[in-house]
Amino acid sequence: MSTLQDFLFFLQRVRLCTWNVGNTDPVVDDDIVKLLKLDSTECADIYMVGLQEIKVDFGDTASRILNFASETYDDWAEVLLNILSKRDYFLIENVKVQAISLSVFAHISHLPFIHFIRTDVERTGIGRVWGNKGGVAISANIYNENVCFLNTHLAAHRDKDHERMEDVLEIFKEINFKRRATIQSHDLVLWLGDMNWRIEKFSKEEVVSMIVKKEYDKLLHKDQLMKHMKHKGVISEFCEAAITFPPSYKFDVDSDLYDTSEKQRVPAWTDRILYRVSPHSRTMRSAFARMLHLFSIKPHDSVPQSDIQIIKGSYTSLMDFQNSDHKPVVAECIITLPRNDNSCLVDIEILGSWVAKSKGEFQVTYRKHMQPKDKDYLALYQTPFTEYRAYKAWMDVPKMKTKPNKAGELTQSCKFSTSKIKETGKYRVGYYSNKMSCLLALSDPFEISTIDN
Template sequence: MTPKFMLEHERLTEQVQASIRTTSTPPSLSTTPKEHERKEWIKSHRTTTNLSSYTRRSAPTAKQFLGRSKTLEEDNEMFKPTTPPSPSFVPVVPRMWVAMNRQPTKEEICKSPEIYKDFNCFAEDRQGWKEKSILDQLPFYAIAKELKIQICTWNINQGLYDQEIVDKWTSLLSEKPDIVALGVQELDMSVDAIITGKKYSERAEQWKDVICKSINRNGGNEYDESGWYQLCGIVLFVFVHKHIKSQIKMFGLSECRTGAMSGKLANKGGVAIGMKIYDSTICFVNSHLAAHQEFCERRNKDWEEISKMKIKYYNNTSPLFIPLLQHDVVIWMGDLNYRIDMEDSEVRKLVRERDLTTLYRNDQLFNSRMKKKVFQNFKEAKITFLPTFKIKIGNGEYVDNRVPSWCDRVLYKTERRHGVIVEKYTSFELYNSDHKPVSAFMKVYLQEINKEKKKMVEEFMDKAEKWYSMVVVPEVSASMTFFEFRGVNVLTEYSQEITIVNTGKSRLHLTLIQDEQKENLHLWAKVQMSTDRIEIMEGKDTAKVKVSIKFDLHSAHLYQEKEACKFAFEIGIKYTKHTIPIVVKVYPKQSCIGMSLKSLSLLDRPVRGNVLNSYQRLPFTIPKEIYRLVDKLLSLSSEEIQNCFIQKSTPTQRQEVLDSLDKDSQFLPGILASSYLDILLVVLAGLQDSLLHDNFISEIKYYANDLELAKRYVIYMMEETHRNVFLYILKTIKELIERGLDRRTVIHLFGLTILHTKKDDYETQQMCERILTLLLDSM
C-alpha cells in the first residue's frame, strides 16, 4: 500500500521542477584555592563547608551596615589646618585583637559598623585599605600646612608686554600668595624653535624679568625665582616667597612634545616643574594642545601623552623620577584649545546673554572629562568669565571666523588627603593677544610628617594586614553545584535553584562567569542571581542562583546536540581568584527535533517505539514528519485555522503532537490547530542544518532586496533536499494565508525557522521575512 503522502511527494517533485525553483545531586562544594593562593587562604577547608552542616548563627540586622564601604577615592577627605589633631593612634580594629591574634566572632563584627566596613574595604582592595588606614591616622602623625598659590596662564602670541599690562595679569598678588606660577604659550614660534624645541631664549629672559618686577612691585623683593623651563613657545615660571623657600626640599623638571610630525616638533606640548614642599609633592604643568575646532580627540591624545611624563628630581645622590599624576597636588594650566561645540551664531547669542551654563555644557573639555577621556580625577573651579578666544587684538571683540571658546584653563588634582580650595578664577580684559589671560588664586593644603609617629602607624598596619588576611577570608556554602534536567520537552521552560550562603566575616561580591566562545551553543540556558552581593547579617547572607532552560525556535536545533546540552559556568567571588563551578546537564527526549534534514529524509521508522508503517521509496522528497504536520494542519477547517492565533496551544497538546510524530502514530482527536502549527515551526527551526544554510547569513542582505537573485539561489544553489522542503513550506505559507491567517504574522513566524538566529538578531530575522515575502509575491 502506497501511503497518501508518497503520492503527494511524486506530484510535488514535478512541481519543484516547474516552480520558482530535574533531578539534582548535591555533591560537596569545593572552592579550594589554587596552589599559589594558599598563603592568602589560611584554611582551605573553610570554603568547602556544605549547607547541610552549616548552623546559622543569629546576629542583629542593621541597615546601616549594608552601605558599600568607601573606596579610597570616595574617602579622600581633605586634611587641613582646621582638622582636630589626635594625641594617640586609634585604629578601627582594637589593637589587642591584632596583638593577641584573636579571631572575632560574626556577632562582634555585626555590632560594629566601622569594623564591618573596614573588613569589607580590606576584602575589596587590600592595598587601598592599607593606604586608607594609614591616611586615617594623619591627625596623629602629621600637621596640615596651608599655602596660597597664584596661577596665571596666557597665550601671548609672541608678544612682549609692558609691566603695566603684566601687573594687571598678576593683580591677584594682592592676596599675598606664597607661590606664583605663570605659564605662557607661543612665546617663540620661530622655525628654529619649533624644530629644536628651544630650551632658552632671550625673549624668555625678558619675560622673566618683567614678571619678576611685576610680582615684586610692592618693594622688598619678597619673591625669588625658583626656576623656569622652556620648550619652544611654552614657558613655565615659578616664583616663591622667601619665607617658604627653605621648605622646598626637592626640585624637578620635565617636558613632552606633541606637535606636528607625530610629536617630533615642539609647536605643541607641555613642560612641568615639580617640588617637594614640607613632605608633599606638588607639580605645575603648562601645556599648549592641538588647535582647531574639529581636533578634540587630538587634544585628548596630546593630554594623555603629556600626563605620562615623569618629573626628574635632582638631589645629592642620583636622579629620582616621579610620574606626573602621582604627585600629591597637580596644577595644570595652559592654552588647552578646547572649543564650544555649537553653531557660531548660537554661541555669540549666549555670550551676549551671559548664559555661561549652556555654553559650559557644550564645552569640549567638560564633555571629554565627563566621558573620562581626559583629566580624570581633576577638578575645575566654576567658570564665571566669558570665552577667552579668539579676540581682535586691541579691542577685544571676537573675530568672525572662529567660535568663541574657553581655550585657556586651570585645573587641579589632589591625592592622599591633600586639598585645594580655589577662591578666585577669573579672566582679564587685556587685548594685547588674540587670547585673554586667565588667573586663579587657591589655597593648597600640604602635609608635614612626623616620621617616627608615621613609622609606628605603618608597623602596626603591617601586622594588622597579616591578621586581616587570616580573618577576612571568603567562606561560602552552596546547596549543590550540579543541575540535571531529564525528559526535557521543547517549548517548555524548566528551572532549578541553588542557595549560596556567606559563612565568612566580610561582604562577598559575586559575578557570573561564562564561556563566551560557547555562547551560541547555550541559547537555551539562562542564569539569574537574586543579588550580586552577600552580607554577613541575618537575612542578608544568602543569594539564590536560578538556572532556567527552554528550547524555543531559536535554540531547537541544539536539542539533540550532545556538546550543547552540557552547560558549565562559574560563580566568581570578586576581588579574589576563587570561583564556584556549576555544571548543568540536559537529557532531552529522543525526538525528530534536532536531527539533520538528510537524516529525516532517510528515516523510515519511528524515532521512538515500535514500527507501525512501512515505506518503500527513500529518501523522501519531504520528510514524513513535516508532511504529516502540514497535511493535518491543512485538513482542518478554515475556521479552526483562523483560530490559530486566538486559541493558544497548551504544553500538553504540543507534547501529544510531538509524541505522535516521534512514534509515527495517529494524531489524537481534539487537538487545536495552533498545536500543529507550533510543532511544525519547532521541527523546522530544530533542523541541525537550517533550510537556508547558516553561511547564507553573510549574503542575506543581497538576496533580501533582489527577487531574481533569490530565485537563482533557490534553483541553483540550494541542495535538492533543502529546496524541496523550502518550496513545500512556501506553498504551505501561501495556503495558510489564503485560509484566513494574518499574512504578516505567518511570514514572521516562518521567518524565524529558516535560519538559526539569536533572539536579538532582529536584522537577520527581518531579512528572512523579506525573502519569504518576495518569493510568495512571485508565486
Template sequence: ERFLVGQGFLGEDELEQHLPQQNLRIFIATWNMNGKKDLPERLDDFLFPLGAESAQDLYVIGVQEGCPYRQEWEYHLQLTLGHRYVLLHSAAHGVLYLSLFIRRDLVGFCSEVECATVTTRFFPMIKTKGAVAASFTFFGTSFLFINAHFAAGDSKVKQRIQNYEKIIKNLQLPKNVPDTNPIYSDPDDATSRFDEVFWFGDFNFRLSKSRSEVDSILENLPENDMRSLLQYDQLSEEVTKGSIFKGFKEGEIHFRPTYRFNIGSDDYDTSKKQRTPSYTDRVMYKSRHQDDIHVLKYGSCSLMRQSDHKPVFGLFTVWIKPGSNNIPSTV
C-alpha cells in the first residue's frame, strides 16, 4: 500500500504551489432527480450556475431518486466538467448517488477515499431512504461528505429527526485513514471525526403553512428576501431548538422553495395534491475550526426543469492545512 509522506509531499511548499492562500474551492450540489432518464447531454446549468468562469477545485454531487444508470449520469458530469477533472470517487446506496470530481493535478494529495452507507428504511433491502457518505484527507485536512434522503410527508418531522440520528450514530467512517485530531472524536457522532463536514440532500422538511398561504407570501415576496417564508421552515425551527444538525451552519437562503414543481416548468405543483412549496433540498456544513469554511454562494439551479425538484448548490472555500502524518494514498 502506498502512503503520502506529510513533511515533504504534503508540506507547505506543495500546498502553496497548488492552492494559493491555502484555500480549496468546493462546489456542493444536491438534486432529487425523481428517477428521470432523459438527461441533457451537458449539465452546464447544473455545474456552472454562475457561468463557466466559476469553475471550482472539487465538485461533490449528491442525488436522490437518481436516474436508472449511475454510470450514464457520471458520464454527463465528466463530459461537462472536461478533462481538467477526474472522478475521485463514486458511491451509491440504492438510488442515492454520490460523485466526487477533483482537479486532475490535485489527485495525488488525496488519501484513499472511504465510503459507507446507512439505511433508514424498516426493511434494509429497500434502499430509497438513508445516506451514502465519502471521506478522505486532503493534505492535512480531513473531509466528510454525506448525501441523505429523509422521510417524506408534511407532518413527519419526528421521523426526519430520527433519520438524522440513525445516520450520525451508524455511519462507520473513517476506516483506515487516521483521524487528524482524535481528541474531538465522539463514538456516537460520525461528524465529530473530521475537520470539515458537508451534509446535504433532500431532507424533506416543509413549510408549516397551507398551500394558499404560501402562494400568497410568494406573490408578495421582495426579490431575494425569503425571511417571511423561512419563519415557517421546519428545518430552521428544529435547528434552533437543537434537535438536529447540532453545530452545523447553513448559507443564507435567498432563493425560492425548490419543491414541488410541475416537471418541465417553473410552476409549483398544480396536480390534485397541490403540495405546498418547500425548502426540502439543503446543504449544511460544520468545521472543527472556526472560520475554516466560507460560503461564497448558496442558491438553486432554476434552469433545471427535468425533475419536480430544483437542484441546490453551495460554493465554498475551505482553508487547508499542510499534512504532517503518513496517510494511505489514493494513487
C-alpha cells in the first residue's frame, strides 16, 4: 500500500567516480564493471564519472583552446558509453576540456524526466587558456530539480593551496549555463575531481606511518580541504562523507607503494567527492520532513533523513587499480527529491510493422500544455540506445493539424522514411526538444525488417 511518503518523495541512487587516470589507456570492460559496481544487485539510477589526465593529442588540444567543437568523445567516454548502453543506460551528456572529462549516464526509464541539459567549461591552466587544469560541468533539470555535475582538476603541489582556492573561485564565477544559471544557483551540486589538496606539516615518513596505523583523523586535521570547509566561503557550503580510506595519491604505478621516486611525494587525499544542497531546497525538504512527522510517518531504512545521503561504507578508494599514480575514489548516495507532477510531456506509439526502404507509421501524443516547437525533430535510433546525437535518420516535426481533446492532449500521426536505413533490427523513435536541449520521449523498441521477412 502506498503511503503519504511515497507521494512526497522520489529517490534516486547515484554512483560517483573520480579518477586521475595518469594519461593511460582505458581499462578493460571487466574493470569498468568493477569500477562502477555494475554487477551489483542494486543498480544505480545515475552514474557520474569524472576523469583527469586522459590522453589527448595535440590536434584535439589546439582545437579546444580555439573553442572548436569536437564531435568525438575521448577513449574513456566511448568505453563507458559502450558498456552502459548495453545495460539500458544512456548518456545524459559528456563534456571535456583537454585532459578533463565528465560523463553522466541515467537509466533509460528516467529519460522523459531529464530536461534542459547544458554544459560549460573553464580553463585555469597556463595563462588561464590551457585546459590541463580547470573545471567541466553539466547542468540538467531532473524530476524538476536543477542539478549541476562538476569535475575539477586544480593546481598541483603542496605549497599551492592559495592557487587552488583561486582556481575554485574562478571556476565557480565563470561557469555559466545558457539559462544564466551558475553552479551555486542549482538545487543540488555534485562536485568531484582531483582537487589536489594536500596534508600540511607532516613528512612523508610520518604520513605513511599514520596511514599504516589508520590514524586518519590526525592526518585529516591537517588536510587543506578540511581547513577550507571550516571557514566561510564557497567550499564551506559543501559536505563530504567521512573519510575512512587511505590517501589516494601518490602511488608507484603497478603497485600499492606510495611514491618511492626521488621526489618522495607526500601521500594525500587529492581525489574527493563533495555535494551541496541549496539553502532554499534544504528549507523546502525540511517542510516535507515536518509533514511526515505530523502524520506520524517514519521513513523506512532506505529513505534518507536529509536531502542527500552517502551510503555507509561506499565512499572509498579502490586499491586494486594500479595503472595510475592515483587510485580511483568512488561513492554512492541516495538523493531525495520532492515528487512533483512527473508525467511525460510526449508519448510515441509505433503503429503496424516497419519495413526497410519504406515508410513506417507512428503516433505522437503531446500532453496538456505541451506543443511542438520550431527546430524540434524526430529521430530514429538503433538499439541499444546510446545518446541523442546517435540517430540513423531524422525528420522535422510535422505541423499540427488537429485540436486538443477534452484532456488537453494533442495527437499527431506521422510517417518516417526508412530509405537511409541499411541495417535491419531493433530501433526506437525519439522526440528531441530544441528548447529543452534533450529527448522528451523514446518509443518502445520495435523491429525494422526486410520485405522478405
